[in-house]
Amino acid sequence: MAVSHYLPVRVALFVTCLTDTLLPETGIATVRLLERLGHQVTFPREQTCCGQMHLNTGYQGEARELARRFVRVFGDEEVIVAPSASCVGTVREYYPRLAEGDPALARQVDEVAPRVVELSELLAVRLGVEDVGASFPHRVTYHPTCHSLRSLHLGDTPYRLLRAVRGLDLVELPEERECCGFGGTFAVKNADTSEAMLADKVRTILDTRAEVCSAVDNSCLLHIGGALSRLRAGVRTVHLAEILASA
Amino acid sequence: MKGFPAAARDALRDTQLRRNLGVATSTIRDRRARAVAEVPDWEELRDAGAALKRRVLRNLDGYLLEFEAAVERAGGHVHWARDAAEAGRVVTEIVRGTGAREVVKVKSLTTDEIELNDALGRAGIDVVETDLAELIVQLAGEEPSHILVPAIHKNRVEIRDLFRSNFRLPELSDDPQELAAAARAHLRAKFLSARVAISGANFAIAETGTVSVVESEGNGRFCTTLPETLITVVGIEKLIPAPEDLEVFLQLLPRSSTGERMNPYTTLWTGITPGDGPQDFHVVLLDNGRTNVLADQVGRETLSCIRCSACLNVCPVYTRTGGHAYGSVYPGPIGAILTPQLRGVAEAPTLPYASSLCGACYEVCPVKIDIPRILVHLRARVVEEGAGATSERAAMRALAWTFGGERRYRRAQQLGRAGSRPFTRGGLIHRMPGLGAWTETRDLPPVPKQTFREWWDERRA
Amino acid sequence: MSAARDEILGRVRRALSDVPPSDDVDVPRDYRVAQGGSLDRFVDRLRDYGAGVRLVDAAGVAQAVAEACAARGVERIAVPRGFPDDWRPPGIEVVVDDGLSPAELEAIGAAATAAALGIAETGTIVLDTGEGQGRRVLSLVPDVHVCVLHAAEVVDGVPAAIRRLADGFRTTRRPVTFISGPSATADIEFQRVEGVHGPRQFDVVVVND
Numbered sequence: 001m002a003v004s005h006y007l008p009v010r011v012a013l014f015v016t017c018l019t020d021t022l023l024p025e026t027g028i029a030t031v032r033l034l035e036r037l038g039h040q041v042t043f044p045r046e047q048t049c050c051g052q053m054h055l056n057t058g059y060q061g062e063a064r065e066l067a068r069r070f071v072r073v074f075g076d077e078e079v080i081v082a083p084s085a086s087c088v089g090t091v092r093e094y095y096p097r098l099a100e101g102d103p104a105l106a107r108q109v110d111e112v113a114p115r116v117v118e119l120s121e122l123l124a125v126r127l128g129v130e131d132v133g134a135s136f137p138h139r140v141t142y143h144p145t146c147h148s149l150r151s152l153h154l155g156d157t158p159y160r161l162l163r164a165v166r167g168l169d170l171v172e173l174p175e176e177r178e179c180c181g182f183g184g185t186f187a188v189k190n191a192d193t194s195e196a197m198l199a200d201k202v203r204t205i206l207d208t209r210a211e212v213c214s215a216v217d218n219s220c221l222l223h224i225g226g227a228l229s230r231l232r233a234g235v236r237t238v239h240l241a242e243i244l245a246s247a
Numbered sequence: 248m249k250g251f252p253a254a255a256r257d258a259l260r261d262t263q264l265r266r267n268l269g270v271a272t273s274t275i276r277d278r279r280a281r282a283v284a285e286v287p288d289w290e291e292l293r294d295a296g297a298a299l300k301r302r303v304l305r306n307l308d309g310y311l312l313e314f315e316a317a318v319e320r321a322g323g324h325v326h327w328a329r330d331a332a333e334a335g336r337v338v339t340e341i342v343r344g345t346g347a348r349e350v351v352k353v354k355s356l357t358t359d360e361i362e363l364n365d366a367l368g369r370a371g372i373d374v375v376e377t378d379l380a381e382l383i384v385q386l387a388g389e390e391p392s393h394i395l396v397p398a399i400h401k402n403r404v405e406i407r408d409l410f411r412s413n414f415r416l417p418e419l420s421d422d423p424q425e426l427a428a429a430a431r432a433h434l435r436a437k438f439l440s441a442r443v444a445i446s447g448a449n450f451a452i453a454e455t456g457t458v459s460v461v462e463s464e465g466n467g468r469f470c471t472t473l474p475e476t477l478i479t480v481v482g483i484e485k486l487i488p489a490p491e492d493l494e495v496f497l498q499l500l501p502r503s504s505t506g507e508r509m510n511p512y513t514t515l516w517t518g519i520t521p522g523d524g525p526q527d528f529h530v531v532l533l534d535n536g537r538t539n540v541l542a543d544q545v546g547r548e549t550l551s552c553i554r555c556s557a558c559l560n561v562c563p564v565y566t567r568t569g570g571h572a573y574g575s576v577y578p579g580p581i582g583a584i585l586t587p588q589l590r591g592v593a594e595a596p597t598l599p600y601a602s603s604l605c606g607a608c609y610e611v612c613p614v615k616i617d618i619p620r621i622l623v624h625l626r627a628r629v630v631e632e633g634a635g636a637t638s639e640r641a642a643m644r645a646l647a648w649t650f651g652g653e654r655r656y657r658r659a660q661q662l663g664r665a666g667s668r669p670f671t672r673g674g675l676i677h678r679m680p681g682l683g684a685w686t687e688t689r690d691l692p693p694v695p696k697q698t699f700r701e702w703w704d705e706r707r708a
Numbered sequence: 709m710s711a712a713r714d715e716i717l718g719r720v721r722r723a724l725s726d727v728p729p730s731d732d733v734d735v736p737r738d739y740r741v742a743q744g745g746s747l748d749r750f751v752d753r754l755r756d757y758g759a760g761v762r763l764v765d766a767a768g769v770a771q772a773v774a775e776a777c778a779a780r781g782v783e784r785i786a787v788p789r790g791f792p793d794d795w796r797p798p799g800i801e802v803v804v805d806d807g808l809s810p811a812e813l814e815a816i817g818a819a820a821t822a823a824a825l826g827i828a829e830t831g832t833i834v835l836d837t838g839e840g841q842g843r844r845v846l847s848l849v850p851d852v853h854v855c856v857l858h859a860a861e862v863v864d865g866v867p868a869a870i871r872r873l874a875d876g877f878r879t880t881r882r883p884v885t886f887i888s889g890p891s892a893t894a895d896i897e898f899q900r901v902e903g904v905h906g907p908r909q910f911d912v913v914v915v916n917d
Contacts, residue, residue, distance in 0.1 A: 015699050015700075017650070017656075019699060020660075020698050020699040020700055021660050021663065021694055021698055021699075022691075022692055022694060022695070023692065024695060024697060024698055024699035024702055027699035027702075028699065028702055031703075043700070043703050045653060045700070046653050047653075048649075048650040048651070048652075048653065048656045049650040049656075051650075053646075054643060054646070054647055055623065056604060056623060056626070057626060057630075057639075057643060058599075058623075058626030058627045058628075058629055058630035058631075058635060059627075059630055059640075059643045059644075059647070060627045060630075062643060062644065062647035065647065065651065066647065066650055066651075069650075069651065094623075097620075146603070146604070146605040146606055146607075149606075150605070150606035150607070150609070150610060151606065177607070178563055179563045179603050179605035179607070181563070181603060182603065183602070183603025183604055183605070184603075184604075185600070186600065186602065186603040186604070187684075187685070188683050188684070188685070189252060189597075189600050190251070190252050190255060190564075190600065190601060191252075191683065191684035191685075191687075192252065192255055192256040192259050193252075193255050193259065193564050193567060193568060193601075194603070195684075195688050196259050196567045197563050197564075197567065197603070198688075198689075222691070222692075223689065225690075226685070226688075226689025226690045226691055227688060227689050229675060229689070229690035230677075230688060230689050230690050267897070271894075287740070288738070288739040288740045291736070291738040291739040291740075292739045294736045294738070295735055295736055295737055295738075295739055298733050298734065298735040298736060299733075299735055301733045302732065302733035302735060305724065305727045305731050305733060306724075306727075306731065306732075307720050307724065308717050308720040308721050308724070311716075311717065311720070312717075321881055326712075327712040327713040327716050328712060329712050329715055329716060333712060378895075379893045379895045379896070379904065380893075380895035383895065397895075398895050398896075399895075402897055403896055403897050406896055423896040423897065423899045423901050424901055426896055426901075427893060427896065427901040427903075427904055430904070431903075431904055431905060434905065435814075435905070438810075438905070439810045439811060439814070439849075452877065454878070455877040455878050455881070457877050457881075463891060463892050463893060463904075464891050464892070464893050464904040464905055464906075465848075465891035465904055465905030465906030466904075466905050468844070468848050468885065468905070468906060469848065469905055469906075472844045472845055472848055473810060473845060483716070483720070489874075490870070490873070490874040490875075490877040490878070491870060491871065491874050493870045493874075494866050494867040494869075494870035494871070495739070497866050497870070497886075498739075498866050507888075507889075508753075508829065508830040508831070508888070509827075509830035509831070509832050509866075509886065509888035509889075510888065511887070511888055511889045511890065511891050511892055511906075512885065512886065512887060512888075512891065512906065513885070513886040514844075514883065514884070514885050514886075515877070515883065515884040515885075515886075516883040516884075517877060517881040517882075517883070518881065520837070520881070520882060520883055522843065523837055523843045523844055523845075523883060524843075524844055524845075524883060532716070534716045534719065538716065538719035538720055538722075538723050539723075541719075541720060541723035541724065542719075542722070542723035544726055
């Protein structure tokens with residue numbers, strides 16, 4: 001669905017439960033950024049969670065109910081944006097599977113899921129904007145999350161947006177495609193392996209001498225940022241939305 | 248079977264294993280990437296390979312019958328084994344019939360799966376493993392830890408010591424060239440005197456009854472050529488439809504497994520050939536749970552696996568924990584989906600969770616098995632079959648209920664804020680019981696003064 | 709055994725009860741059939757993995773085989789019945805394989821055979837026990853293998869090779885061996901060691917005729 005960037009668009013924000021509850025600055029930045037670009041942002045108040053955690057832990061019945069809720073809450077919206085590749089991936093890739101065997105739900109999913117986009121997709125792909133007027137004079141390295149790489153296939157979209165940010169010194173992250181080890185409940189059920197993976201991700205981030213590590217998923221950033229903070233490494237994590245919203 | 252998390256914790260502490268594994272897997276990973284990048288029609292080959300395997304699986308009974316008839320027409324014998332024990336009995340009977348007390352064996356994961364060596368051992372028949380790594384692992388009395396390099400967990404000094412005592416070579420050095428030469432000499436004597444060999448098969452062609460062994464060392468050629476009797480154990484999923492289909496699989500397998508354009512030796516034989524090779528040929532078709540996998544419509548494509556191990560070498564979990572942590576001859580991503588389906592999810596309930604769902608495996612699978620999707624599916628089966636923790640079930644239900652209504656969700660956020668406040672120092676939570684391992688190694692932001700929706704509400708007002 | 713057979717087939721059929729009877733999966737064959745490999749590539753690949761390669765015309769085969777023998781220190785060589793007389797290396801004792809035992813082949817230490825095909829892209833020699841190639845054991849046990857094939861027998865890639873071999877699996881059903889380099893292992897600390905089993909010295913004579 002092509003959307004012209006000359007016309008203001010009405011965008012419904014799917015803020016995600018994690019960002020809403022722990023890292024609201026990402027949601028706030030998303031709103032400010034889109035408004036700065038001249039678009040109208042709405043926030044369907046009934047939204048809660050996409051159900052990714054339940055789905056990935058094996059609770060498909062519960063996930064299906066959350067999917068049902070999601071398509072009801074966002075059913076009337078033309079464009080739904082989330083600052084999260086993993087949540088968008090859950091909706092676009094897994095909701096159709098969850099809806100198998102339920103024709104009414106499947107119909108709703110078929111209508112709503114394609115309208116759900118991740119933030120950098122919305123900006124660079126749908127709206128055709130790379131320079132969002134941002135200024136962020138820091139050395140930044142970018143971690144492409146597994147969902148952004150292999151579920152949404154964002155490719156170089158986030159990089160193009162970052163390269164257009166004034167003053168931003170973008171340094172490539174070595175072995176960037178390696179998973180950070182969060183994996184939702186994986187970090188809880190397999191904490192040791194998760195930490196081993198995190199150790200390597202932190203090492204490569206520190207090797208870049210960047211001040212900031214960014215990504216499009218707060219789940220990964222919470223995990224990576226939590227370790228960097230514990231290490232007193234002097235590196236912080238900042239969601240892409242917040243960098244792009246800086247002016 | 249020790250659960251994966253506990254087994255992984257032990258394995259992660261073994262610095263030598265982690266180093267060896269890291270070096271081996273990153274080397275093979277790079278080689279595979281180069282070998283694949285060279286091929287402009289790689290995706291088309293994957294599509295064909297995936298479709299061919301799905302075709303066989305969806306008509307497996309027909310293809311099995313075709314294969315059986317073709318093997319018998321070519322002078323071979325076909326046996327069927329419902330499970331490991333039956334396969335062991337069948338093979339033992341065949342060997343006993345020849346009077347041989349020793350057999351040579353080509354590496355075969357299928358024979359490891361059914362613990363064939365133990366079955367033969369109980370019948371007083373010695374099995375000589377002829378793959379170098381399998382030989383090492385056998386001499387050490389251990390289990391293999393990787394599909395392709397099973398002895399990756401052993402260093403040269405350990406191998407030297409094994410060879411010194413077992414081959415009676417007290418002066419042997421630890422130089423890999425010398426070690427390989429010692430193995431060559433030891434095994435040559437075995438090859439030249441063996442009357443019975445056991446192998447697996449990489450591919451079995453339904454239309455012609457042809458069986459193939461794809462290898463690097465040459466022991467496969469020796470085992471399938473010199474002895475009088477050859478017994479080949481074939482999982483029922485190993486079939487491919489027609490000889491033409493080799494043009495797809497003989498490109499997909501070498502590049503995916505060892506990152507070579509072609510592996511050193513591939514042998515293909517059909518029944519018996521008078522005057523050349525074994526005159527007494529037996530195929531044992533093995534189920535051992537494969538029909539359970541076949542019955543699961545989502546999990547079925549697991550049986551497409553051609554045992555290349557590409558998924559192992561890109562898996563961030565496997566490359567750090569190694570194979571033993573999976574408690575099965577099939578480790579890594581493929582093991583995490585195959586083992587629970589073969590044995591039943593209740594027998595391996597932690598394996599579907601031994602993954603962060605990063606998806607790197609699916610990217611490299613030459614037959615496009617959607618491993619992440621099957622992992623999620625198997626997690627649902629674990630929960631449905633009641634093999635998950637009951638406390639978790641209650642918590643997940645409560646959380647789903649909380650997410651089911653906006654007011655309850657908001658309330659939960661407020662409770663979370665109140666609950667995290669006492670643990671917050673300098674704007675961060677450094678330690679909070681109830682959060683499990685998280686705060687042992689990571690800080691966490693507390694629920695802030697304003698959640699996003701509280702900010703939104705205030706803005707609107 | 710037939711109880712096992714019936715039970716397994718029954719399980720398979722029940723497992724596939726969701727598959728319609730006339731089901732067939734469409735197999736897309738959009739991969740390359742022609743891969744564009746040439747004789748030059750074939751020679752490069754062989755040399756890359758340490759095989760000796762000599763290109764000659766029809767009259768030069770025997771001498772080339774003799775040179776390969778000399779380079780490998782070979783004084784006796786086993787050949788299959790049907791190995792062309794005018795390929796026999798002068799000055800080398802030629803033993804025809806009329807049922808040599810593996811021990812005898814080991815002692816002779818060298819074998820010369822024809823081949824069925826070569827594959828340029830992968831540097832593969834294919835043997836199918838056809839004319840002049842002999843039994844499998846002949847090209848397996850001796851430590852030196854000299855292989856003679858015609859340039860016209862070299863195809864560009866794996867699909868071309870398989871297409872030439874496919875009917876043979878149906879009709880003559882001869883065993884087929886693909887050889888693409890010396891045997892190798894990386895099982896000891898992941899260091900590559902070449903020459904485990906199988907001939908450690910491999911020479912190819914390509915005849916342009």
